[in-house]
Amino acid sequence: MWTDECWDDDVTDDQPAPKKAAPPPASSYEAPRFSEPRSNYRQERDSRYGGDRRGDGGRPSGGGGGGGGGGERTYRGRNNDSKADSVTIPIPSNMVARVIGRGGATVRQMREESGAKIDVDSANGQGTVRISGSASEVEAARKAIDDLLNSSSYGSDNGGQRYGQGGNSRFRDSHRSDSPRGGGWSQPSREYERSSSSSYSTHGGGSYNNATEADDKFEIIDWNALNKASDEASRERWAKCPPLTKVFYRELEEVANMSPAAVAAFRTQSNNIVVDRTFKNENGESGRPIPNPVQTFAQAFGDYPDLMEELRKQGFTKPSPIQSQGWPVLLQGEDMIGIAQTGTGKTLAFLLPAFIHIEGQSTPRSERGGPNVLVLAPTRELALQIEKEVSKYQFRDIKAVCLYGGGDRRAQMNVVRKGVEIIIATPGRLNDLVQEGVVNVSSITYLVLDEADRMLDMGFEPQIRKVLLDIRPDRQTVMTSATWPDGVRRLAQSYMHDPIQVYVGTLDLAAVHTVTQHIECLDEEDKYNRIMQFVKHMGPKDKVIIFCGKKTRADDLSSEFVLSDIGCQSIHGNREQADREQALEDIKRGVVRILIATDVASRGLDIEDITHVVNYDFPRNIEEYVHRVGRTGRAGRSGTALSFVTRSDWAVAAELIKILEEANQEVPDEIRDMAARFAAKKERNDRDRRGGGGGGGGGRFGGGNNRRW
Template sequence: MADFEDEWQESEPLAVAAPPPRTHHARVFRPNTGPSARGSRGRGSGTDFGWRERDSRDNRNTGNRNWRPVEEGNRKVMTIPSTKVGRVIGKGGSKIRDLEYESEAKIQIGDSSGYETELTLVGSESAIAKVEELINSLIEDYKPPQQESSSNSNKASGNSVTTSFYKTNEFGVQVIDWEKLNKQYDEQQKMRYDSLPPIVKDFYKEDPQVAAMSPGDVSRWRKANNDIQVKRTFDDKPGLRPIPNPVITFEQAFQHYPEILDEIYKQGFTQPSPIQSQAWPILLRGEDMIGIAQTGTGKTLAFLLPALIHIEGQTVPRDQREGPTVLILAPTRELALQIDKEVSKYSYRGITSVCLYGGGDRKEQIKVVSKGVDIVIATPGRLNDLIMARHLNIINFSYIVLDEADRMLDMGFEPQIRKSLFDVRPDKQTVMTSATWPNGVRRLAESYMKDPIQVNVGSLDLAAVHTVTQKIQFVEEDDKEAVLLEFIQNMEPTDKIIIFCGKKATATHITTDLACKGIECQSLHGDREQSDREAALADMVDGTVNILVATDVASRGIDIKDLTHVVNFDFPRHIEEYVHRVGRTGRAGKTGIALSFVTRKDWAHAKDLIKILEEANQEVPGELEQMAERFEAMKLRKEKEGGGGRGRGRGGGRGYNRY
C-alpha cells in the first residue's frame, strides 16, 4: 500500500495542433555561483536561478504546486513526453522517491508544453547519469517481438518455441497467441527455477523414544493434548511419508542443535506446547504445514525455530545469497512487530531480521534489506510495495510463513498476497497458521502448498480459550459509558485491561473522556501514528498505564502477559473477532475475565455466542437464549414474506424493536 496519499495530477494537454516530431534533448548546466544565484531564493525575485531559459518559466510565479527549490549541484534538463510523467512520479510520489534514493540525485518536475515536460536533474555527474538512465528505462515503451516464421525459430538453441507470439484469427486479424505466450512463459520460469540452487529442507533425525511410540500411544497423547487432529489436508497420495509422531520434550526435537536448545533454556520454558510438539517434527522434516489453533498456543515458536535451522542449513553460504531466506507475512503491524520481538530473543549463528510495515521508515527499511538480512517479517501492503519497487525478489525465499492467514483474508489482503507471491519458487517450504479454516484459507493452501499436513489443535469449530471466564452484560446503547466507568472505578490496582471498540472514533472518544476524568489510559487504533501505537503498547507492557482502549488492530498479535480483563465495549462485527479478543487474556496458563456489553442491535450474534459459551462451559444467560430465538423467528418470518434478509438493518424491522 502506498505511503503517500496525494496523487500527482497530470497537466492537461493544450488545445493546439500537434507539433512536428522532435528529438528529445538535454541541456547540462553548472552551478551558478554568482550574486543572482545567491539571491534567487527571495520571494518575488526577478532572477532566473541561472538555469531557466525564460522568465515566463519561473514556476514560483505560476502557482505550480509541484515546484520546490532545488539544492546546489550540477543540473541537467531533459524532456520526456507528458503522457509518461506519471511513470516517473509513481502512485502518490512513490516512484520518484525510489529514483532519487537509488541514484542520489534530485528530480524536479518542470514546465510542460502540453506534449513534453521538462525534468531537472540535480546532483553529481555520476548521479545525474544514473538517474537519467533509470528514467529512460522507465519511460521506454514495450516493443513486441517482430513476427517470424516458425522456420526461423531458435533452431540453434534447440528451442522449438517460435519468437512470434501473434497469430491471424479467422477474420484475418493479427491477435496475440496466448497459448504460445503462456507456454513460452512457463518454459522461461522453469529455466529460472532450474538455475537456482536446490533447497535443503530435511533436518530431522527422529529420537528413538519418539520412533518407538505405538499408534495407540500417539493417539492417546493427541487426545490428552487439546484433542490434536493431524492429517493430510488434501488427497493422501501414494508414496508420501507417514505423518511423524509428536515430540514430548525439547531435547527430542533439537538434540542435534545444542545452540537452539540453549536459547530455549534461556527463555525458561519447561515443555513444548501441544502445537509445537506436533509441528516441529513436521517442519524439521521439510513438509508444508497448516497449523490451526487459537491465539496464545505457541504458534510463533512452532514455525520460528525450524526456520532458524533452515536458514543455516542451505548449501549456499548466507553471505553469498542474493536475498533473505525466510519470509513471514502477518496481517497487522502489531503482530509483525510482536514476531520480530520474538525473533530477537533467539540468537543463532548471527541470523538477522527486519520488520517491514506501513507507517515505518520506508527508506530505512530498504537500507536494512539492501545490506542483507536472513528473515523478513512483513505486512502484505509493505511487502508488495517493496517487491514492486524491486527492492526484494520473492524468488529468493525458500521458507515462507503466512501467519494468521484468516485475518489477512478478512482484512482484504488476498490480492496483495497473490501479487507478492506470484514469482515464488515452487519447491519452497510453506507454513500457514490460522485460527479458523474458511474457504479462502483453503484456496491459499491449494495455491502455495504441496501436500501439506494439517494440525488442528482442538475442534475446527470456533472456540475461546478455556482459561478465560466469559461474562455477558446486557445494556442499553446509551448506558454503556456509565457501565464502563463503574467497572473501571471498581478495578483492583493490579488489574490490567483492554477495552475493545468497534470504531476508531469511539476509541478516541472514550480515551479522551477517561483522561478528562483523571484516569490514565492509552489508545491503539489505525488513525494513530506508528510511533504512538508502539508507545501505547510499551506503556501497557511496562505498567505505565493499566488501561488500553483499542479497535480490532489489537485483537491479534498483542501479547501482554499480565492482562487480567478484556472488555468488549462494542460487540465485534464478526464472531471470529470475539474469539481473538477474548484470547488476549488467559495466556500462558494464566486466567482472565472477558466482559462483553450486549445491546439489542447485537442479536444477530446471539446464536454463535451461545455455542462459544457452551463449548467453554460458561454460563449462558437466559436473556441471550431469548435473543437468539427471537432473531431466528424474525429470519423465518422474513423468509416467508419473501424478504430473506436480516430485517431493515440496525434501525430494524418490527421483530428487532420487539426485543
C-alpha cells in the same frame, strides 16, 4: 426484557422507523403515456434493452438462444381487460441474473411496460419466471421474456444479437424540437439504423444467421500451447536458483519406536492434537507417513546445542502442543498448516525450524542473492512482535528486519541492503519495496503466512498472491491460523504442496476455556455508566483491554477517562506508529492498566498479564469475538471477558449462544430471545422474497415505531 413483536435490523436508536408507503390499488394503474409516435417509443425502449444499458451489465454472455432475437417487438400498455391470467416460464439458472438485470433494472422495466406482475425465482438449480395479470399483460410480458431468452450473445456462431439489438447496428441520436420544456431545450430520442451488410437467412428450424466477414478474421487460441510455453518459461526461470535443502530432521529411536497407541494417547493429552494431510489423493489416502510428536526439546534440536542453550535462557521447560507436533513436521521439510488459538506458541513453532533452515543451506549466505525466510503478518503490531521474538535468540548471527507501513521507510531499506536472512513484513510495505527493487523475494525458500485468516479478512489476498508469484515454487510454506475458513483453505490448495494440517483443540470456533465470559444486555446510552462502574471496581493487579468498534469511539472513551483522571492508553489505525508502540509498551510495563483498542489489537498481540477484556462494542462477527476474548486467559492463566450487547447485535446472537454453550458458560435469557426473534425475522424476509410480497415494516425488530426493550 425485549417485548417487541418483531424487530427490524435497519433502524438505529436515534432514527425513527421509516414508514413504508402503501402500494397503490390495482385499479389505479394507468397505461404508459406516449407523447411521441409508438414506433419511436418501441425503438427507444429496445435500445435500452439491447444497447449500453443491458440488464446484464453490458457484458457479452456466453450463452446463445436459438430463436433469433432482434426482430421487431411491439408492447401494449395496460388495457382494461378484466380477466386475470398467469403463466410460469422455466428458465436456465444461468439466465436468472440476465432476466433480473443490474439492480433489477431489466425486470422492473418489463413490469412497467407490460403492466404485468413478474416474479423471478431460482431454486434447486432451476429458475422460474411467474407472470400474472390480464391476458394482454401476461402475453406482453411473456413475449418480452422470450425475446430476452432467445437473443444470442455477441461472438456466437450464428452471429447472434442481444435483446433488442441485432447484427451490425448503430444508434443515431436525434433531438425533438417539440419538447414541452421549450426554450430551445431538446430531448434526445434515438433512431435505429440497421447496417445493410447484415443478412438473415433461415436454416432448418427457423434460426437466423447474420454472420459477417468479420467472423472469418477470428483466430482460434491454442491454450495447450500457451500453457506449455508458460510452464517452460517458468522452469527456465527457476532452474537458475541455488539448490534447496529442506530436510534436517533426525528422528531419535525413542520417538520413532512410539507405538500408535502411545502416539494417540500423547496427542489426546496434549489438548487433543489432530494431525493429518490436508488434501487426500484420488484414492482418499494420506500419502507419506506423518512423523511422531516430540516430547522434549532435545528430541527436536539435539543436534543444535547452541539453540538448546537459547531455549534454556528463555526458561522453557517443554514444548507446547503445537510445537510438539509442528517441529518434526517442519524439520522434515513438509509444508504445514498450524491451527490453534492465540497464545499457544505458534510463533516459536515456525521460528526455530526457520533458523535451522537458514543455517542448513549448502550455498553460502553471501551468494544466495537475498533473504531466505519471509514472514507475512496482517498488522504492524504482530510483525513487530515477531521481530522481537527473533531478537531473543542469538543463533549463528542470523539477522532480521521488520518492514511495515508507518515505520521509517529509508531506514528499513538501508537494513535490507546491508543484508538480512529473515524479513518480517506486512503485505503492503513488502510489495512497495519489491516494486522499488529493494527486496528480492526470488531468494525466499521458507515462507510463513502468519494469522492467514486475519490477512484475508483485511483484504490482503491479492497482495499475498502477487508476492507468491515471485517466490520459487519449491519453497517450504507454513501457514498459521486461528480458524479454518474457506478462503484459507483455497489459498492453501493453490500455493502449498501436500501440506500437513496440525490443529490443537477443535476446528470448530471456540473461545479459550480458561476465560469466564459474562454477557450484559443494555441500551447504547447505558454503556458509558457501566464501563465507569467497572473501572472503579478494578483490582490493583488488574489489566484490561476495552474493545471499541470505531476509532472515533476509542478516542472519545479515552478522552473521557483522562478527564475523569483515569490513566489509560489507546491504540487504533489512525494513531502514529510511535504512539501505537508506546501504548503497547505502557500497558506491558504497567504504566497504565487500561488499553482502549479497536480490532487492530485483537489478534497476535502477546500481553501476558491481561486479566480482563471488555467488548464495549460487540464485534460484527463471532470470529472477532473469539479473538478478542483470546487476549486474556493466555498461557494457562485465567481471565474474564465482559461483553455489552445491544439490540443492534441480534444478528450474531445465535452464534454467540453456541460459543457460550461450548465453553459451559451461562447464556442470558435475553440473548436466546434475541436469537429467536432474528431467526423469525430472517425466515419472514426469506418467505417474502420467495413470494415477491412486500411485507410490513417498522421498528428495529419489526414492531412499528414504538421501539421498546
